[in-house]
Amino acid sequence: MLDSADLFEMRRLEALSNTIFGVAMTLLAYNLPKGQILNGVPVWSTIWAAYQSQIIALLISFVVAGMFWISHQRRLAYQPHATRPVLYLNLLFLLSVVLLPVTTGLYGTYGNMRDIVVLYSCHLTVLAGSNGILWLLAGLPRGQPSMAAGMAFTITVFVLATLFAMIAPQTYIAQRLWSCAFATPFIDGLFERRRRSQTI
Numbered sequence: 001m002l003d004s005a006d007l008f009e010m011r012r013l014e015a016l017s018n019t020i021f022g023v024a025m026t027l028l029a030y031n032l033p034k035g036q037i038l039n040g041v042p043v044w045s046t047i048w049a050a051y052q053s054q055i056i057a058l059l060i061s062f063v064v065a066g067m068f069w070i071s072h073q074r075r076l077a078y079q080p081h082a083t084r085p086v087l088y089l090n091l092l093f094l095l096s097v098v099l100l101p102v103t104t105g106l107y108g109t110y111g112n113m114r115d116i117v118v119l120y121s122c123h124l125t126v127l128a129g130s131n132g133i134l135w136l137l138a139g140l141p142r143g144q145p146s147m148a149a150g151m152a153f154t155i156t157v158f159v160l161a162t163l164f165a166m167i168a169p170q171t172y173i174a175q176r177l178w179s180c181a182f183a184t185p186f187i188d189g190l191f192e193r194r195r196r197s198q199t200i
Contacts, residue, residue, distance in 0.1 A: 007081040007082060007083060008081065008082050008083070008084065008086075008087045009080065009081060010076045010079060010080055010081060010082055010090075011076070011080065013076065013087065013090055014073075014076055016094070017069075017072055017076070017090075017094055020094050020097055020098055021065055021068075021069040021072070021097060023098075023101075024061065024065045024097050024098065024100045024101055025061065025062045025065040025066060025069075026062075027061075027101040028054065028057050028058040028061050028101050028104065028105055028108075029058055031054065031105065053108045053109050053111075054108060054109075056108050056111075057104050057105050057107065057108020057109065058108070060104050060107070060108065061100055061101055061104040061105075064100065064104070064124070064127075065097065065100055067181075067182075067184070067185075068097065068127060068131060070185075071131055071135075071150075071151070071184075072093075072131070075131075075134060075135055075138055078138055078139075078147070079138035082137075082138075086134065086137055086138075089130065089133065089134055089137070090134060092130060093127070093130040093131060093134060096123065096126050096127050096130060097127070099123065100123070100127070103119055103120045103123040104120070106119065106120065107119075107120040111175075114165065117165045117174055117175065118162060118165045118166055118174075121158060121161045121162040121165050121174055121178070122162055124158045124161075124178065124181075125155065125158040125159055125162055128151055128154040128155045128157075128158050128181075129155050131151050131154075132148050132151030132152055132154070132155050133148075135147050135148040135150075135151050136148040146191045146194075147191075149187060149188070149191045150184045150185070150187045150188035150191070151184070153181075153183070153184055153187050154181045154184045157177055157178070157180045157181045158177075158178070158181065160177055161173075161174040161175075161177035161178055162174070164177060
């Protein structure tokens with residue numbers, strides 16, 4: 001049994017992670033053109049043509065970071081103390097969050113390019129993989145490895161999407177697979193209800 005002095009209070013990590021997620025969710029908004037970029041009278045069609053890729057990238061970055069933020073916050077509440085290796089793995093996870101606006105910005109601008117789709121899909125896989133490992137490390141000491149079930153599903157989706165992006169010339173297959181990851185909260189809810197019914 002580890003001494004409490006060897007454990008790190010995860011609430012200290014919460015402030016840092018909230019800042020990192022906040023920046024990742026809004027950074028692309030600061031890159032939106034603010035000067036004169038339209039020729040002629042600004043109408044909806046010209047505004048959309050000028051801002052389309054940046055707005056799509058911003059929305060994707062916000063939604064993806066938001067999903068991982070929710071999972072991260074749940075995990076910090078579930079595991080209030082952790083060992084140093086778990087802390088370092090959390091920091092690596094947050095580093096991958098920091099890079100999210102970079103790969104999302106590339107995807108928003110060059111979304112039809114195969115190599116960009118592969119890069120973005122690999123990044124999503126790294127995010128899901130590191131988060132899944134952290135959930136597993138949080139659940140195993142309590143005898144609840146099913147805590148990582150939702151992330152296991154997400155990892156599978158992103159790995160399959162990456163493989164399709166690598167071997168299929170049509171990148172839309174990988175892009176459609178990504179949307180399956182939105183089922184993760186429902187899978188987590190299903191396992192949560194099962195755990196509660198077993199404890200009653």
